[in-house]
Amino acid sequence: MLIGYARAGTDECTLEEQVWHLHDEGCETIYEDPLPEEEKERPGLTRLLQVARTGDIVIVYRLDRLARSTQHLLEIAESLRQKGAGLRSIREPWADTTSPEGRIVMTVFAGIADFERALIRERTTAGRMQARQRGIHMGRPSKLSPADNAEIYKMATQDGLPIADIAEQFSVHKATIYRIISKFRSENG
Structure with a gap:
């Protein structure tokens, strides 16, 4: 039996588009799992892994819809293999665990993709550190100016005003103060 799996994402491939492709493949x-990316629970995937049995082939539009890493x-893939089921990706034809060649190719490509993500993460971190060293502010702009910061410091240390009052006056959280x-x-x- 061909079993499809689709998960919503933030990219150009909608859940509806994935389902259409899966029907087209004969699922x-x-x-x-139409939940946002932040959701950890994926009841659709959990259920699929429970019902998959020998001879079934799980089909996904892309591998990133199935797994986050x-x-x-x-x-x-190993869980499906132990049940005697296979895995196939529509967009990545090399990802087909129903053949020995597909299993080895998928493992190699998955490793390469993981390596590339690690390199990107490393470059991004290095770029952020270099930007900070050059004095470039990262993140959203501050609500408070340097003059506001000096005034807050004075109010808290010299004037002895309560932190909660200062935070309320400047419309920020106490942690900011x-x-x-x-x-x-x-x-x-």
Whole structure:
């Protein structure tokens, strides 16, 4: 039996498009997880892995719809293998565990993809560190100006105003006030 699996994502491939492709491939049953990317629970995938049996082939539009990491992909593929089921990807024809060649190719490509993600992560981290060293601010812009920060520090340390009152006056969280105080103390010894 051909079993499809589709998971919503934030990219150009909608859940509906994936389901259409899976029907086109001949999937008799399709399990879906229409939840946002942040969701950890995937009841559709869990159910699919419970019902898969010998001779079944699980088909996905792309491997990234099935697993979030190489390790997770390999765990799912192994779980299906132990049940006597296979795995195939529509967009990655090399990912077909129903043949020995497909299994080895998928494992190699999965490893290469994982290596590439690690390189990208490493380059991104290095780029952020270099930007910080050049004084480039990362993240969203601060709601407070340097003059506001100086005023907050003065109000908290010299005037002795309560942190909650200062935070309310500047419409920020108390933790922001504590960070400003800590920053001023470390910069001014």
